[in-house]
Amino acid sequence: MSEFHGIIPPLLTPRTESGELDREGTSALVDHLVDSGVHGIFVLGSSGEVPYLTASERDQVLETALEAANGRVPILVGISEQTTGRVLDEADRLLSIGGDAAVVTTPLLRPLRCRRDRAALPHGCRTPRRSGLRLRRPCAHPFQTAP
16 A cells, blocks of 8 residues: 655546536646645545536546546545445446545434444445455544444
8 A cells, every 4th residue: 555645635626617527627737736746636525526426527537637647646536425335336436447545435424313323334444344445544433332
């Protein structure tokens, strides 16, 4: 696993006036950030409007960022889904395109009402075992409670 350090900013996802992805703008942002001395780029995070992107658009953003970075810095890929299965599917799909690591966003917070909710909530803790991915830091979830 790569050692990540320094400044790794989230990448915005620019769009044209007509609402299409602006691949040229994405490339320009990556170039600007890398030329400014960042140590990596984090694509498909919440700053990149990932919940509003289709799977195809997510692929295009990642492909564009990888092409623009051209190996100069690591690319971290955001995975934002609500269930373990969907996280694993999205991680497999996106990391097959490229990237140096996955950044998994936990499900949106909501009150826990039953044991089933508590058991299902920290999917990030189960993701490495099922996917073969390694965690850089152990997972701890503030809402985990003893049975």
